[in-house]
Amino acid sequence: MSSDCMQVIPTTMYMRAISLFTLSRFMQSWRLSMAEVVLRGSPHVLYRRRPALVRAMAAEARRKVSHVLTVAGSDSGAGAGIQADIKACAAAGVYCSSVVTAVTAQNTVGVQGVHPVPEDFVAEQLRSVLSDMEVDVVKTGMLHSGSVIEVLCSSLKEFPVRALVVDPVMVSTSGDMLSAPSTLAVYCNKLLPLADIVTPNLKEASALLGGCSLKSVADMYSAAKLIHSLGPRNVLVKGGDLPDSSDAVDVFYDGEKCHELRGSRVVTRNTHGTGCTLASYIAAELAKGSPVMQAVQRAKSYVASALCYSKDLVIGNGPQGPFDHLMKLKNHVSGLAQKPLFNPDDLLLYAVTDSGMNKKWGRSITDAVKAAIEGGATIIQLREKEADTQDFVEAARSCLAICRPCNVPLLINDRVDVALACDADGVHVGQSDMPAHLVRSLLGPRKIVGVSCKNPAQAEQAWADGANYIGCGGVFPTSTKANNPTVGLDGLRTVCMASKLPVVAIGGISVGNARSVLEISVPNLKGVAVVSALFDQECIATETRRLRSILSDVLRT
Ligand SMILES: Nc1ncnc2c1ncn2[C@@H]1O[C@H](COP(=O)(O)OP(=O)(O)O)[C@@H](O)[C@H]1O
Ligand SMILES: Cc1ncc(COP(=O)(O)O)c(N)n1
Ligand SMILES: [Mg+2]
CATH class of the missing domain: 3.40.1190.20 (Ribokinase)
Known part of the structure; x- marks a missing residue:
């Protein structure tokens, strides 16, 4: 702060904030008479002559509680x-x-x-x-x-x-x-x-x-x-x-x-x-x-x-x-007061785990997450529909230990309790899970809340509820989620256009069709979320790398 500023700020502060009572106390303790205060005229003059006094008064003004x-x-x-x-x-x-x-x-x-x-x-x-x-x-x-x-x-x-x-x-x-x-x-x-x-x-x-x-x-x-x-x-x-x-x-x-x-x-x-x-x-x-x-x-x-x-x-x-x-x-x-942790660009390559697929390939969830991050996944969601609570919390803790040093956010599907227990970075909920506004009040302002939406009304509600992003889909048919009607690329575009939030596309997206999704070119479509394209593959890291390079390529053009 320049010395000019120093002169103006404390004196205006003291003019505004100090009560007569405080002023009289200061006059006593600094042995200053009212005549002297009046003679010294403006507070600026007072500051020039008795800077320590004015600084002390300003400090007092700051301490005074309304x-x-x-x-x-x-x-x-x-x-x-x-x-x-x-x-x-x-x-x-x-x-x-x-x-x-x-x-x-x-x-x-x-x-x-x-x-x-x-x-x-x-x-x-x-x-x-x-x-x-x-x-x-x-x-x-x-x-x-x-x-x-x-x-x-x-x-x-x-x-x-x-x-x-x-x-x-x-x-x-x-x-x-x-x-x-x-x-x-x-x-x-x-x-x-x-x-x-x-x-x-x-x-x-x-x-x-x-x-x-x-x-x-x-x-x-x-x-x-x-x-x-x-x-x-x-x-x-x-x-x-x-x-x-x-x-x-x-x-x-x-x-x-x-x-x-x-x-x-x-x-x-x-x-x-x-x-x-x-x-x-x-x-x-x-x-x-x-x-x-x-x-x-x-x-x-x-x-x-x-x-x-x-x-x-x-x-x-x-x-x-x-x-x-x-x-x-x-x-x-x-x-x-605190900057939210969420960066919409993190939605680029959104890896969603699946316990069935890990079992099929004989992998632990931590190995799967490690491989996805190694291949370039930008955000991870743990989707453990069958896990016991204790196992889920432990798995989430271990995965967080992998994600945090790499700066990759880790979200929990559906389970606010698990997210709170392990201090995950956020929660993703569907339309029939806990309402997003409750998730937001339970998690507080700094955590990430994502909501699955299929139409503009749901997207509007997610925004009003305080969500950070929307997952829109299924874009294409998928075997990962039964009875999930698809919205197609047109439905995805409609939701993106209506949404005030960033969107990640989900459902049946793979190395083969990811380009067509991002190419709908709507500014708030930030990436794709995938399950089988990464986790139902022999080498997770290799598939993640391939998908990441396609996505980065579309973004460049
Ligand atoms: N449903 C409401 N939505 C928004 N503002 C409201 C609502 N009900 C009351 N207010 C506002 O709350 C304040 C208190 O108003 P009022 O309820 O009339 O007073 P009282 O509680 O003394 O009866 C007013 O500013 C009023 O406009
Ligand atoms: C002790 C006390 N003070 C004020 C009100 C008025 O509030 P309201 O109009 O909302 O009933 C009240 N009900 N009780
Ligand atoms: Mg009232």
Whole structure:
């Protein structure tokens, strides 16, 4: 980094990230007066004069963790409430402390019981957190009584924070009351005027406005403006429950302009806790320094992708399932941080083993794999339909010991458990095996997932499920797989054209016809997968070499 950069970066960082509190601590420890800070003028000047000070402040800024305090109820089913808030903040990379206002007995069916925490103990929790920790943003959820709201307002007066996000939770999605009707007036008179943003759903917006009916996006616009007049700086009316809407539409009003935020509605039963999650994610973004509108947009897209990732989760038997916040992290964030291992060019000569053929020729699986690699196979799949689990795991381990030093990926056919047990490079599944999205979540983002597909719809699904490549076939008739209808070269071309993923052709491919396959010349057709052409031959290495030279030849021309 050049010295110019060094001057600019730490000073901007310190301008943005250091709270007044931290600044005053630094002034004390560096014996710097406010007059001196003001006299030194811009942070750039300060950096030039006291570089060590600014570097230390920047280091402090880096150590400071953005912090949201949620003041909300506990949901024993962990879909909503405090539990959702902590998960959403964790997913946003923000620390979340929690003041529990009530304990609910709750599941995917509904709320079976509410046990309010006495107001003075809510006050004690607030004091414990706010007097000790540097909270950036307070987010409220279930506040069951007017006196709890009053306790919170006085705590905020004593310990001011940068922003207040109010999710006016009144009724659960299951229809159960979560706050006494008398809290409504205290919300309107005491809490909303302190809020930087309030996030009512349709029912809550209607309650705040005295029970008016809200049935359309136009009604949401009017509601947002009317609620704004109660004192919050921004209003987000959430339309998760808008009838007959194919989109999830929310309306944001900042006191000047209404913005309609639209996203596709995810079809799922797992929407319990969307409101809590949205508000917490907004709070987390505000804590990190995002402007309000950006915080809302990021939160909405976070909710949509978390819903999408957990749309098929089955937790509980009721109509309102929770969703999995960290699934997104497992599959995306760590995936982004680490480069995937898969290189589509590895599909060029894809060798699939067959235990029957090895038995016929009296070879061990390791000898077969060694010979295929020696001949130029670029990826190996172990397809052991009959093997006992223990034998399969051992064979896979031995084959990995051969493949790894040669940089040849080793995949396991069908058996996710075996792949996990031996840390293979991935799994290949067929249409009736475990669904690819489950394979992906079990294996994580860095492993290779391949799916056999015969048509564009299956190819699209494989892509949506997070697969890395598609195996398309059988291209020609084959004796290796019984009752497998062929798709021919035309079917192969159709799948390739429709597929967003690289494709390897499979089924009846040999030294004699491999050229005709690659010559269909579709850019994402990356290679051929073969079984008998290599393993039902007297010399595996020789046959592999012949096939490899044909493939390399077609690629050159
Ligand atoms: N099925 C869905 N697909 C996508 N987004 C949704 C879905 N249901 C709700 N949302 C979004 O989740 C957020 C919470 O909305 P909503 O469910 O109305 O709040 P609450 O949980 O407080 O009732 C909003 O941004 C809304 O648009
Ligand atoms: C403790 C608690 N807080 C908030 C909600 C609202 O969530 P939802 O609207 O999804 O039922 C809830 N059900 N329980
Ligand atoms: Mg909801």
